[in-house]
Amino acid sequence: MDITEVAKASGLPASTLRFYEEKGLIQSNGRNGLRRLFSANVIERLALISLGRSAGFSLDEIAEMFTPDGPDINRALLSAKADELDRTIEELIAMRDGLRHAALCKALNHFECPKFLRLLRVAGKNRFRQPNKLKEKKLK
Amino acid sequence: MDITEVAKASGLPASTLRFYEEKGLIQSNGRNGLRRLFSANVIERLALISLGRSAGFSLDEIAEMFTPDGPDINRALLSAKADELDRTIEELIAMRDGLRHAALCKALNHFECPKFLRLLRVAGKNRFRQPNKLKEKKLK
DNA sequence: ATAAAGGCTCAAGTCGACTTGAAGTCAAGC
DNA sequence: GCTTGACTTCAAGTCGACTTGAGCCTTTAT
Numbered sequence: 412m413d414i415t416e417v418a419k420a421s422g423l424p425a426s427t428l429r430f431y432e433e434k435g436l437i438q439s440n441g442r443n444g445l446r447r448l449f450s451a452n453v454i455e456r457l458a459l460i461s462l463g464r465s466a467g468f469s470l471d472e473i474a475e476m477f478t479p480d481g482p483d484i485n486r487a488l489l490s491a492k493a494d495e496l497d498r499t500i501e502e503l504i505a506m507r508d509g510l511r512h513a514a515l516c517k518a519l520n521h522f523e524c525p526k527f528l529r530l531l532r533v534a535g536k537n538r539f540r541q542p543n544k545l546k547e548k549k550l551k
Numbered sequence: 552m553d554i555t556e557v558a559k560a561s562g563l564p565a566s567t568l569r570f571y572e573e574k575g576l577i578q579s580n581g582r583n584g585l586r587r588l589f590s591a592n593v594i595e596r597l598a599l600i601s602l603g604r605s606a607g608f609s610l611d612e613i614a615e616m617f618t619p620d621g622p623d624i625n626r627a628l629l630s631a632k633a634d635e636l637d638r639t640i641e642e643l644i645a646m647r648d649g650l651r652h653a654a655l656c657k658a659l660n661h662f663e664c665p666k667f668l669r670l671l672r673v674a675g676k677n678r679f680r681q682p683n684k685l686k687e688k689k690l691k
Numbered sequence: 692a693t694a695a696a697g698g699c700t701c702a703a704g705t706c707g708a709c710t711t712g713a714a715g716t717c718a719a720g721c
Numbered sequence: 722g723c724t725t726g727a728c729t730t731c732a733a734g735t736c737g738a739c740t741t742g743a744g745c746c747t748t749t750a751t
Contacts, residue, residue, distance in 0.1 A: 414698075425698085426740060434738095444747060445699050452662055458671055459649075465639065466646040467607065469737070476650070477661070484661075489654035496647040499605065500640060506606040507636040509599075510616075514629035521617070521624075522592055531598055554728075565728085566710060574708095585716060585729050609707070 412449045421457045436460055436474055466496060505533045552589045561597045568597075576600055576614055606636060645673045 418425045431437045432447070437456055439447035456477075463473040476489060509530040518524035554565045561568075571577045572587070577596055579587035596617075603613040616629060649670040658664035 424740080427738090429699090430739060446747085447698085455662055455668065455671065462642060462646050462649075462671065464738095465607075465642050471737090484653070486654040489650045493647045493650040493654065496643050496650070500643050500647065502602060502605050503636050503640050503643065506602050507633045507640065509602075510629045510633040510636070513624070514626040514633065522595055528595065531595065531602065564710080567708090569729090570709060584718080586727085587729090604708095611707090 412451060412453075413443070414447050414449070417449050417453055417457075420454050421461075423457065431457075431460070431470075434470055434474065435478060436470060467499060468492070501533075505530055552591060552593070553583070554587050554589070557589050557593055557597075560594050561601075563597065571597075571600070571610075574610055574614065575618060576610060607639060608632070641673075645670055 412420070414425045414428055417423075417428055421428075428437065428449075429447075432439055437449070437453050437460075439449050439453075441448050459477065460470075460473055463476070464470075468476070472492070475485070476492060477484075479485075509527055512524075512526055512530060513521050516524050516527060518527070521527045552560070554568055557563075557568055558565045568577065569587075572579055577589070577593050577600075579589050579593075581588050599617065600610075600613055603616070604610075608616070612632070615625070616632060617624075619625075649667055652664075652666055652670060653661050656664050656667060658667070661667045
Protein backbone atom coordinates (compact mmCIF):
# COMPACT_ATOMS: atom_id res chain seq x y z
CA MET A 412 0.00 0.00 0.00
CA ASP A 413 1.22 3.51 -0.51
CA ILE A 414 1.02 6.20 2.10
CA THR A 415 -2.27 7.72 1.02
CA GLU A 416 -3.99 4.35 1.06
CA VAL A 417 -2.80 3.82 4.60
CA ALA A 418 -3.93 7.33 5.46
CA LYS A 419 -7.39 6.66 4.13
CA ALA A 420 -7.66 3.25 5.76
CA SER A 421 -6.50 4.51 9.14
CA GLY A 422 -7.96 7.99 9.14
CA LEU A 423 -4.55 9.42 10.01
CA PRO A 424 -2.84 12.09 7.91
CA ALA A 425 0.27 11.10 5.98
CA SER A 426 2.33 13.46 8.10
CA THR A 427 1.45 11.43 11.17
CA LEU A 428 2.40 8.21 9.43
CA ARG A 429 5.82 9.61 8.55
CA PHE A 430 6.17 10.83 12.10
CA TYR A 431 5.27 7.40 13.52
CA GLU A 432 7.72 5.74 11.18
CA GLU A 433 10.48 8.08 12.30
CA LYS A 434 9.67 7.19 15.91
CA GLY A 435 9.87 3.49 15.07
CA LEU A 436 6.20 2.80 15.80
CA ILE A 437 5.48 1.51 12.33
CA GLN A 438 7.67 0.30 9.45
CA SER A 439 7.48 0.78 5.77
CA ASN A 440 8.84 -2.20 3.88
CA GLY A 441 10.85 -0.68 1.10
CA ARG A 442 10.25 2.07 -1.39
CA ASN A 443 8.87 2.48 -4.86
CA GLY A 444 11.33 5.08 -6.03
CA LEU A 445 11.09 7.61 -3.24
CA ARG A 446 7.71 6.53 -2.07
CA ARG A 447 7.14 4.43 0.99
CA LEU A 448 5.40 1.09 0.69
CA PHE A 449 3.50 -0.35 3.63
CA SER A 450 2.22 -3.86 4.14
CA ALA A 451 -1.43 -4.24 5.05
CA ASN A 452 -0.79 -5.22 8.66
CA VAL A 453 0.32 -1.66 9.40
CA ILE A 454 -3.38 -0.90 9.70
CA GLU A 455 -3.74 -3.21 12.65
CA ARG A 456 -0.67 -1.77 14.19
CA LEU A 457 -2.07 1.72 13.83
CA ALA A 458 -5.31 0.59 15.45
CA LEU A 459 -3.29 -0.70 18.36
CA ILE A 460 -1.36 2.55 18.63
CA SER A 461 -4.57 4.51 18.50
CA LEU A 462 -6.08 2.35 21.19
CA GLY A 463 -3.00 2.74 23.34
CA ARG A 464 -3.16 6.49 22.94
CA SER A 465 -6.78 6.57 23.93
CA ALA A 466 -5.84 4.54 26.98
CA GLY A 467 -3.54 7.38 27.95
CA PHE A 468 -0.21 5.83 26.99
CA SER A 469 2.48 7.96 25.41
CA LEU A 470 4.01 7.01 22.10
CA ASP A 471 7.19 6.02 23.90
CA GLU A 472 5.29 3.72 26.21
CA ILE A 473 3.52 2.12 23.30
CA ALA A 474 6.80 1.56 21.53
CA GLU A 475 8.16 0.01 24.70
CA MET A 476 5.19 -2.33 24.99
CA PHE A 477 4.93 -3.47 21.41
CA THR A 478 8.34 -3.10 19.83
CA PRO A 479 10.45 -5.85 21.35
CA ASP A 480 14.01 -4.63 21.48
CA GLY A 481 15.19 -7.75 23.28
CA PRO A 482 14.67 -11.38 22.30
CA ASP A 483 11.05 -11.34 23.44
CA ILE A 484 8.47 -8.94 24.78
CA ASN A 485 8.40 -7.64 28.30
CA ARG A 486 5.52 -9.54 29.86
CA ALA A 487 5.93 -7.96 33.26
CA LEU A 488 5.64 -4.53 31.66
CA LEU A 489 2.44 -5.52 29.89
CA SER A 490 0.92 -6.77 33.13
CA ALA A 491 1.93 -3.60 34.90
CA LYS A 492 0.29 -1.50 32.21
CA ALA A 493 -2.83 -3.62 32.48
CA ASP A 494 -2.93 -2.96 36.22
CA GLU A 495 -2.46 0.72 35.54
CA LEU A 496 -5.46 0.59 33.24
CA ASP A 497 -7.53 -1.07 35.92
CA ARG A 498 -6.95 1.89 38.19
CA THR A 499 -7.72 4.34 35.41
CA ILE A 500 -10.92 2.48 34.56
CA GLU A 501 -12.08 2.78 38.16
CA GLU A 502 -11.48 6.50 38.07
CA LEU A 503 -13.37 6.88 34.84
CA ILE A 504 -16.30 4.96 36.21
CA ALA A 505 -16.41 7.21 39.26
CA MET A 506 -16.20 10.27 37.04
CA ARG A 507 -18.91 9.00 34.75
CA ASP A 508 -21.23 8.26 37.65
CA GLY A 509 -20.47 11.65 39.12
CA LEU A 510 -21.29 13.36 35.84
CA ARG A 511 -24.47 11.40 35.40
CA HIS A 512 -25.58 12.25 38.86
CA ALA A 513 -24.68 15.91 38.48
CA ALA A 514 -26.76 16.06 35.33
CA LEU A 515 -29.84 15.09 37.32
CA CYS A 516 -29.13 16.46 40.76
CA LYS A 517 -31.13 19.45 41.94
CA ALA A 518 -28.40 20.90 44.15
CA LEU A 519 -27.23 24.20 42.71
CA ASN A 520 -23.66 23.49 43.63
CA HIS A 521 -22.41 19.96 43.23
CA PHE A 522 -20.19 20.45 46.20
CA GLU A 523 -23.22 20.64 48.41
CA CYS A 524 -24.52 17.34 47.17
CA PRO A 525 -23.38 14.45 49.37
CA LYS A 526 -23.93 11.89 46.65
CA PHE A 527 -21.63 13.75 44.26
CA LEU A 528 -18.99 14.18 46.91
CA ARG A 529 -19.07 10.51 47.74
CA LEU A 530 -18.57 9.60 44.09
CA LEU A 531 -15.59 11.88 43.95
CA ARG A 532 -14.05 10.44 47.04
CA VAL A 533 -14.23 6.93 45.62
CA ALA A 534 -11.75 8.01 43.02
CA GLY A 535 -9.91 10.28 45.41
CA LYS A 536 -7.85 7.41 46.76
CA ASN A 537 -5.77 7.33 43.62
CA ARG A 538 -2.49 9.14 43.16
CA PHE A 539 -2.37 12.21 41.00
CA ARG A 540 -2.00 11.82 37.25
CA GLN A 541 -2.30 14.07 34.32
CA PRO A 542 -3.34 12.92 30.88
CA ASN A 543 -4.34 15.43 28.29
CA LYS A 544 -6.61 16.74 25.65
CA LEU A 545 -8.76 14.57 23.46
CA LYS A 546 -8.97 15.68 19.89
CA GLU A 547 -11.45 14.25 17.44
CA LYS A 548 -10.31 12.94 14.12
CA LYS A 549 -12.94 12.42 11.50
CA LEU A 550 -12.74 9.27 9.37
CA LYS A 551 -12.88 11.18 6.08
CA MET B 552 -5.70 28.41 53.87
CA ASP B 553 -2.68 29.88 52.21
CA ILE B 554 -1.22 28.59 48.99
CA THR B 555 1.36 26.26 50.49
CA GLU B 556 -1.25 24.57 52.66
CA VAL B 557 -3.37 23.97 49.59
CA ALA B 558 -0.30 22.73 47.76
CA LYS B 559 0.44 20.24 50.52
CA ALA B 560 -3.15 19.09 50.84
CA SER B 561 -3.60 18.63 47.10
CA GLY B 562 -0.16 17.48 46.11
CA LEU B 563 -0.03 20.16 43.43
CA PRO B 564 2.76 22.75 43.23
CA ALA B 565 1.86 26.36 44.01
CA SER B 566 2.66 27.31 40.42
CA THR B 567 -0.12 25.03 39.23
CA LEU B 568 -2.57 26.52 41.69
CA ARG B 569 -1.81 30.02 40.42
CA PHE B 570 -2.15 28.76 36.88
CA TYR B 571 -5.53 27.18 37.65
CA GLU B 572 -6.72 30.36 39.31
CA GLU B 573 -5.71 32.39 36.28
CA LYS B 574 -7.70 29.97 34.11
CA GLY B 575 -10.74 30.36 36.36
CA LEU B 576 -10.73 26.74 37.53
CA ILE B 577 -10.38 27.64 41.18
CA GLN B 578 -10.91 30.84 43.16
CA SER B 579 -9.01 32.40 45.98
CA ASN B 580 -11.27 34.33 48.30
CA GLY B 581 -9.33 37.46 49.04
CA ARG B 582 -5.79 38.20 50.02
CA ASN B 583 -3.77 38.64 53.13
CA GLY B 584 -1.57 41.45 51.89
CA LEU B 585 -0.37 40.04 48.60
CA ARG B 586 -0.95 36.47 49.54
CA ARG B 587 -3.86 34.45 48.29
CA LEU B 588 -6.31 32.92 50.72
CA PHE B 589 -8.26 29.82 49.77
CA SER B 590 -11.28 28.28 51.45
CA ALA B 591 -11.07 24.60 52.33
CA ASN B 592 -13.47 23.46 49.61
CA VAL B 593 -10.85 24.27 47.00
CA ILE B 594 -9.37 20.88 47.88
CA GLU B 595 -12.49 19.11 46.70
CA ARG B 596 -12.54 21.19 43.58
CA LEU B 597 -8.95 20.27 42.87
CA ALA B 598 -9.78 16.60 43.36
CA LEU B 599 -12.54 17.00 40.81
CA ILE B 600 -10.22 18.72 38.37
CA SER B 601 -7.64 16.03 38.86
CA LEU B 602 -10.22 13.35 38.27
CA GLY B 603 -11.46 15.12 35.15
CA ARG B 604 -7.91 15.32 33.84
CA SER B 605 -7.35 11.66 34.43
CA ALA B 606 -10.57 11.02 32.52
CA GLY B 607 -8.96 12.73 29.55
CA PHE B 608 -10.77 16.07 29.72
CA SER B 609 -8.91 19.27 28.97
CA LEU B 610 -8.86 22.11 31.46
CA ASP B 611 -11.19 24.06 29.21
CA GLU B 612 -13.67 21.21 29.14
CA ILE B 613 -13.55 20.90 32.90
CA ALA B 614 -14.16 24.61 33.27
CA GLU B 615 -17.08 24.30 30.89
CA MET B 616 -18.57 21.44 32.87
CA PHE B 617 -18.16 22.79 36.37
CA THR B 618 -18.03 26.55 36.13
CA PRO B 619 -21.59 27.64 35.37
CA ASP B 620 -21.41 30.76 33.29
CA GLY B 621 -25.17 30.85 32.80
CA PRO B 622 -27.89 30.69 35.45
CA ASP B 623 -27.42 26.95 35.93
CA ILE B 624 -25.18 24.14 34.78
CA ASN B 625 -25.37 22.52 31.39
CA ARG B 626 -26.96 19.18 32.17
CA ALA B 627 -26.95 18.04 28.55
CA LEU B 628 -23.23 18.67 28.37
CA LEU B 629 -22.63 16.61 31.49
CA SER B 630 -24.63 13.71 30.07
CA ALA B 631 -22.74 13.94 26.81
CA LYS B 632 -19.44 13.81 28.65
CA ALA B 633 -20.67 10.82 30.61
CA ASP B 634 -21.52 9.05 27.35
CA GLU B 635 -18.09 9.93 26.03
CA LEU B 636 -16.58 8.32 29.11
CA ASP B 637 -18.61 5.19 28.53
CA ARG B 638 -17.02 4.78 25.14
CA THR B 639 -13.57 5.47 26.55
CA ILE B 640 -14.12 2.94 29.31
CA GLU B 641 -14.99 0.27 26.77
CA GLU B 642 -11.79 0.98 24.89
CA LEU B 643 -9.74 0.80 28.04
CA ILE B 644 -11.27 -2.51 28.97
CA ALA B 645 -10.43 -3.90 25.54
CA MET B 646 -6.89 -2.58 25.86
CA ARG B 647 -6.49 -3.99 29.32
CA ASP B 648 -7.73 -7.42 28.23
CA GLY B 649 -5.44 -7.25 25.21
CA LEU B 650 -2.45 -6.43 27.38
CA ARG B 651 -3.26 -9.14 29.84
CA HIS B 652 -3.58 -11.68 27.12
CA ALA B 653 -0.40 -10.54 25.40
CA ALA B 654 1.48 -10.95 28.67
CA LEU B 655 0.58 -14.64 28.71
CA CYS B 656 0.29 -15.52 25.06
CA LYS B 657 2.99 -17.68 23.52
CA ALA B 658 2.73 -16.20 20.04
CA LEU B 659 5.96 -14.36 19.23
CA ASN B 660 4.11 -11.64 17.44
CA HIS B 661 0.82 -10.46 18.88
CA PHE B 662 -0.43 -9.82 15.41
CA GLU B 663 -0.39 -13.51 14.74
CA CYS B 664 -2.52 -14.26 17.74
CA PRO B 665 -6.23 -14.37 16.84
CA LYS B 666 -7.30 -13.72 20.41
CA PHE B 667 -5.28 -10.52 20.59
CA LEU B 668 -6.59 -9.34 17.24
CA ARG B 669 -10.16 -9.98 18.29
CA LEU B 670 -9.66 -7.91 21.42
CA LEU B 671 -8.29 -5.09 19.34
CA ARG B 672 -11.16 -5.18 16.95
CA VAL B 673 -13.68 -4.83 19.75
CA ALA B 674 -12.31 -1.39 20.39
CA GLY B 675 -11.62 -0.76 16.73
CA LYS B 676 -15.18 0.29 16.10
CA ASN B 677 -14.58 3.58 17.86
CA ARG B 678 -13.59 6.77 16.13
CA PHE B 679 -10.05 7.99 16.43
CA ARG B 680 -9.06 10.03 19.45
CA GLN B 681 -5.83 11.21 20.88
CA PRO B 682 -5.31 11.83 24.55
CA ASN B 683 -1.85 12.21 25.91
CA LYS B 684 0.91 11.49 28.34
CA LEU B 685 0.37 10.46 31.91
CA LYS B 686 2.80 11.93 34.34
CA GLU B 687 3.06 10.74 37.88
CA LYS B 688 2.88 13.20 40.72
CA LYS B 689 4.04 11.98 44.09
CA LEU B 690 1.99 12.98 47.13
CA LYS B 691 5.04 14.18 49.04
C1' DA C 692 8.68 17.14 -23.11
C1' DT C 693 6.40 19.44 -20.00
C1' DA C 694 3.44 20.61 -16.34
C1' DA C 695 0.55 19.20 -12.51
C1' DA C 696 -0.03 15.97 -8.70
C1' DG C 697 1.69 14.12 -5.05
C1' DG C 698 5.55 12.10 -2.43
C1' DC C 699 10.03 13.30 -0.12
C1' DT C 700 13.21 15.67 3.68
C1' DC C 701 14.17 18.76 7.19
C1' DA C 702 13.39 22.71 10.01
C1' DA C 703 10.36 25.34 12.29
C1' DG C 704 5.83 26.23 14.22
C1' DT C 705 1.67 25.10 17.24
C1' DC C 706 -1.05 23.74 21.16
C1' DG C 707 -2.16 22.49 25.93
C1' DA C 708 -0.50 22.28 30.36
C1' DC C 709 2.51 23.54 33.08
C1' DT C 710 7.35 25.11 34.94
C1' DT C 711 11.06 28.21 35.55
C1' DG C 712 13.34 32.52 36.15
C1' DA C 713 13.92 37.32 37.09
C1' DA C 714 12.61 40.94 39.78
C1' DG C 715 9.64 42.89 43.28
C1' DT C 716 6.90 42.92 48.06
C1' DC C 717 6.24 42.10 52.70
C1' DA C 718 6.05 40.14 57.60
C1' DA C 719 9.08 38.29 61.01
C1' DG C 720 13.25 37.50 63.51
C1' DC C 721 17.87 39.10 64.86
C1' DG D 722 16.74 48.48 60.27
C1' DC D 723 18.10 44.88 57.73
C1' DT D 724 18.23 40.27 56.10
C1' DT D 725 15.64 36.14 55.07
C1' DG D 726 12.19 33.48 53.23
C1' DA D 727 7.78 32.91 51.42
C1' DC D 728 4.91 34.89 48.66
C1' DT D 729 3.85 37.94 44.30
C1' DT D 730 3.72 39.09 38.89
C1' DC D 731 4.87 38.44 34.25
C1' DA D 732 7.49 36.63 30.47
C1' DA D 733 9.67 33.02 28.61
C1' DG D 734 10.81 28.16 28.41
C1' DT D 735 9.66 23.01 28.11
C1' DC D 736 7.60 18.70 26.62
C1' DG D 737 4.90 15.53 23.79
C1' DA D 738 2.59 14.99 19.66
C1' DC D 739 1.93 16.49 15.75
C1' DT D 740 1.43 20.04 11.67
C1' DT D 741 3.08 23.22 8.35
C1' DG D 742 6.11 25.18 5.04
C1' DA D 743 9.91 25.49 1.81
C1' DG D 744 12.20 23.46 -1.64
C1' DC D 745 13.29 19.22 -4.20
C1' DC D 746 12.21 14.96 -6.93
C1' DT D 747 9.32 11.68 -9.71
C1' DT D 748 5.61 9.58 -11.91
C1' DT D 749 1.53 10.37 -14.98
C1' DA D 750 -1.43 12.71 -18.19
C1' DT D 751 -1.48 15.79 -22.01
